[in-house]
Amino acid sequence: MKRHDKKVSRPALGGLITGLFNGLLGAGGGMIAIPFLSKSIEPKKAHATCVAVILPMCISSALSYISSGAVSISDATPYIAWGLIGAVLGTILLRKLSSNTIKRIFSLFMLWAAVRLIFR
Amino acid sequence: MSAEAVAALVAGIFSAMGMGGGGIMIIYFSLFTSTSQILAQGINVLIFIPIALLSVIIYHIKGMIEWKIAIPFALFGTLSSYLGAYLATVTDDALLSKGFGILLLIMGIRQLFSSKDKKLPKKDSGQKFI
Numbered sequence: 118m119k120r121h122d123k124k125v126s127r128p129a130l131g132g133l134i135t136g137l138f139n140g141l142l143g144a145g146g147g148m149i150a151i152p153f154l155s156k157s158i159e160p161k162k163a164h165a166t167c168v169a170v171i172l173p174m175c176i177s178s179a180l181s182y183i184s185s186g187a188v189s190i191s192d193a194t195p196y197i198a199w200g201l202i203g204a205v206l207g208t209i210l211l212r213k214l215s216s217n218t219i220k221r222i223f224s225l226f227m228l229w230a231a232v233r234l235i236f237r
Numbered sequence: 238m239s240a241e242a243v244a245a246l247v248a249g250i251f252s253a254m255g256m257g258g259g260g261i262m263i264i265y266f267s268l269f270t271s272t273s274q275i276l277a278q279g280i281n282v283l284i285f286i287p288i289a290l291l292s293v294i295i296y297h298i299k300g301m302i303e304w305k306i307a308i309p310f311a312l313f314g315t316l317s318s319y320l321g322a323y324l325a326t327v328t329d330d331a332l333l334s335k336g337f338g339i340l341l342l343i344m345g346i347r348q349l350f351s352s353k354d355k356k357l358p359k360k361d362s363g364q365k366f367i
Contacts, residue, residue: 128306132313139314140321141333143278146314147257148341152348154310158303164255165292165301170311171255172289174318179282181322188279196245196262196284203249203258204288208295211254219254220348226256227345233260234338 127157132170139174142234147171148227160216164223165208240269245284252285253292259285 131153139146244265251258266277
């Protein structure tokens with residue numbers, strides 16, 4: 118029973134904290150989600166799972182951006198085709214690269230995001 | 238290929254890898270266009286949706302998504318993001334960004350210099366998804 122509880126509560130706690138940061142800053146939830154997911158999932162699966170986890174959070178922020186009139190779908194359409202080609206390449210790269218390389222690239226992204234946030 | 242195509246392509250690659258490709262579009266907008274910050278963020282959020290949808294479908298087919306963890310994580314995350322968005326309206330934005338930035342800085346440095354492999358469930362480590 119206790120083991121089961123632990124299994125359920127850890128993702129829930131990770132989700133709560135990720136969502137809180139994502140809502141507070143409008144983005145960046147993935148940076149928080151990865152360390153949480155990596156506690157119980159190996160690196161490649163953690164990154165794949167992260168995309169699935171951030172998607173609903175992103176949809177809810179997109180809805181609030183659209184309803185506030187900050188952006189419309191037509192603003193985004195010129196980028197979507199290239200973005201989708203990138204997505205296919207990204208899923209291939211994630212599978213091909215070693216877990217260690219993925220960890221290194223991700224930590225560089227974290228540092229870059231940190232610098233941007235501190236000096237924005 | 239135009240700068241906008243390259244930016245969207247690279248953003249797609251990193252977004253699909255769960256690396257936070259959003260920053261790439263923001264940089265493109267600030268370097269090459271006069272798009273406002275809020276519009277840039279809005280476009281960024283919007284283009285992530287089809288990119289993430291396609292990636293999730295591909296990863297699901299390859300068996301790379303741990304749904305048992307993803308579902309409660311996403312559910313609680315989506316709920317608390319509303320709380321976060323509300324808190325953002327009542328707290329100091331600049332202080333918040335700096336605090337989060339420092340947290341990421343520490344986490345990033347730790348991760349960059351961390352030992353090669355952490356203890357993980359054996360059956361999962363070294364698995365290939367081709």
